[in-house]
Amino acid sequence: MSDTVTACVLIIGNEILSGRTQDVNLNHLATTLGGWGIQVHEARVIPDVAETIVDSVNEARQRFDYVFTTGGIGPTHDDITAVCIAQAFDVKLIEHPEIAARIKQRPTPDDVMASRLLMARVPEGATLIDNPTGGPQGFAMHNVYVMAGIPMVMQGMLSTLEGKLRSGLVVQSRSIRAYLGESTISQTLGEIQNRYQAVDIGSYPFFREERYGTTLVVRGTDPTVIDAAATAIMQAVIDAGETPEDLGTNV
């Protein structure tokens, strides 16, 4: 068992790739899973195309500890995620009695109910992910977690997984803001990165209040090393003639 637990996020939906919809699910997943000790190492945005979904799921579930999908579990013809997950695992698609029971709580004409019950379909052997917003549940198949695309619903489903997933080392960060150009400090920064190889140092330039600057972010799993690298970075900023601003941890 590794100390690092990894995840891949698969964002399923033509509407993201057409530009109609701005994805916000990746950011929420990255932040939340990160806090639980699961590091998102890759994300893919893929269309509502069965072959692409099946291939992407099969590749991702081999390469990463966890796969989290969003989108494509509604009742319309373009909601093909459940079918594709079943195909990826080569199992039957079944109607899950618990989801069906929840759907049937709200009475509706027969033909509409038939459509709604499409949302009860899961691959055989799947377990459920509860949906605190009251709608149909999501599901998990081995290491693949299948959730809704609507951010509010996805966030609700994800919240029910807290404490239930395998957890690795939590990546923490410390950020330092410096009003100087990246190039002014980049050589020293590279040296600090070499000295503290247990952390990742990122440099993110910005323009605010009419001034250019860069935010220097140290990320790692050992707070002692993070702080040592951050101290070295702050000294480098001072040596460059500027005053570093310590933004603190995990901001």
Add this chain to the structure above:
Amino acid sequence: MSDTVTACVLIIGNEILSGRTQDVNLNHLATTLGGWGIQVHEARVIPDVAETIVDSVNEARQRFDYVFTTGGIGPTHDDITAVCIAQAFDVKLIEHPEIAARIKQRPTPDDVMASRLLMARVPEGATLIDNPTGGPQGFAMHNVYVMAGIPMVMQGMLSTLEGKLRSGLVVQSRSIRAYLGESTISQTLGEIQNRYQAVDIGSYPFFREERYGTTLVVRGTDPTVIDAAATAIMQAVIDAGETPEDLGTNV
């Protein structure tokens, strides 16, 4: 030559995967390229890890007509995109005289200049993508277009490519808003999709002004078929007892 021109977007940067930064580049690329007749068929968010970048570039440039990357072309140690593209194409990394000339326009101490000149490195044989914000240019290597991660800079670079890329059929859309549940209309919608296979019909539920509804979006390259499918959808909404709201094209 195909009527459909496809693209893959590679968003390079740990800061997106950690959740520190919300990506907005994919949405801008999808919308802009879509308008030019280039369809974004996949996007990947990948970390600042050389092997991952090289592999992703090599896979994407075979599978798609174009690849657009954002991020990792600054002057710091974590800016490894240019090195990786050179490696992906198995060519040398050179200092491009035009980028170097632009960088040298602004005087700076020698050690800082050495860092800034890292941004002049491109794979041998690359052509430049101009940078209207005045900073170092991006570059293109065959079908791979390498741009900055900062949205303002990326958008500036992208704007200079207008009219210079191979263009296919432009995907257009027409959207209809209906205040009814997806399930109410999903069966009819599936039938309409079957009837008009030249378009993609998407259904996107929403909650606004205290009411649930769904936006039905018809996407395709033939306006006649789009309009025929949209008319059928509006009739289906009427048959379901609601009043469809025609939101028009490309919204």
